[in-house]
C-alpha cells in the first residue's frame with residue numbers, strides 16, 4: 001500500500017512538473033520569437049532618418065572656398081550637401097522652375113540682390129522665419145518678405161591707374177564726379193548694360209537720386225567712356241594696364257582676385273601692380289553695396305536641413321572665411337573683414353563703409369527701369 005501511495009505521489013509530482021514546465025517552455029519560445037523580431041523593427045525605424053540627411057544646394061557661385069564651407073557643415077551636422085552649379089542665375093531659376101511638382105532643390109544661392117529678386121518673382125522661393133538669420137543678417141540685406149538673405153557684401157567701386165592718376169584726381173571723387181569731371185572724359189572703362197551689377201548700380205541711383213537723376217548719371221557715364229563696353233570687371237582693370245583708360249567701375253572682390261592671381265599664364269598677371277582700388281566713401285549718397293545671397297526653395301524636400309545650412313553660413317566663422325577666401329565683406333556685424341580688405345579701407349582712412357541707405361529689395365523693383373534707361377542712353381553703343 002505504501003508503495004502504491006509513494007508511486008502515486010511520484011506520478012502526481014511528475015505530472016505537475018510537466019504541467020508547470022510546458023507553459024514556461026512556450027514563454028521562452030515566445031520571448032525568443034520576440035527577440036528575433038525586435039531588430040527588424042529597429043531597422044525599419046532607421047531608414048527614413050538616413051534619407052533625410054541631405055540638402056540640395058543650387059548655386060551660381062563656383063568657389064572652392066564655398067565647397068570647403070559645405071564640407072565643414074557636413075562634418076559638424078552629418079547632413080550631406082549636394083551642389084548643383086549653373087553659371088547664370090536665369091538658367092538656374094529655369095532649372096528649378098522645371099522641377100514643378102517634383103521639387104529636388106532645397107536652396108538657391110546667387111550673386112546680386114537683382115538676381116535674388118528675379119528668383120522671388122519667379123515664385124521659386126519661400127519665406128523663412130529664423131531668429132538666427134534675423135540676428136546675424138541686418139535687415140537691409142534681407143528681402144522685405146524674408147524670401148532671401150544676404151550672405152556676403154561687395155562694393156561697386158573704382159579701380160584706377162597708379163601710373164596716370166594723381167592723388168589730387170581722386171580727392172573727393174564720387175559717382176557724380178566720375179560722370180561729369182573733364183578729368184575722366186574718354187578715360188572711363190565699364191562693362192555692358194546686360195550685366196546685373198551695372199543694372200543694380202543704376203537701380204540704386206533711381207532710388208537715391210530719382211529717375212531723372214539716374215538718367216543724368218547714365219548719360220554722363222556714357223559720354224565719359226573710353227571705349228564700347230566689353231569684357232568682365234577684371235577686363236576693365238586689364239584695359240587700364242593696357243592704357244585704354246585711366247579708371248574703371250568694378251566690384252571690390254575682383255581687386256582681391258587680381259592681387260592674388262598667381263597663375264603664371266594668367267592674362268591678369270601684373271595688373272594689380274599698376275592698378276589701385278578707390279572707395280567713393282565721401283559720396284553724399286553713399287557707396288553702392290550689393291550682396292551674394294541665399295533663399296529656401298518653395299516645397300523644398302529637406303526644409304529643416306536647408307534652414308540649418310542657411311543659419312550656419314550666417315555665423316561668424318563662415319562669414320570670416322567668405323571674407324578671407326573670396327575678398328567679400330561679411331554681412332554679420334560680429335565677423336571681421338579680412339586683413340587685405342581692411343588694408344584697402346585703411347589706405348583711405350575709412351573706419352566704416354558709408355553705404356547707400358537703401359534696402360536692397362528695391363534693386364529688384366527698379367531693375368527693369370534701370371535697364372530701360374541704360375538702353376535709351378546707348379550704354380552699349
Ligand code: FE
Nearest residue numbers: 111233251254
Ligand atoms: Fe562677380
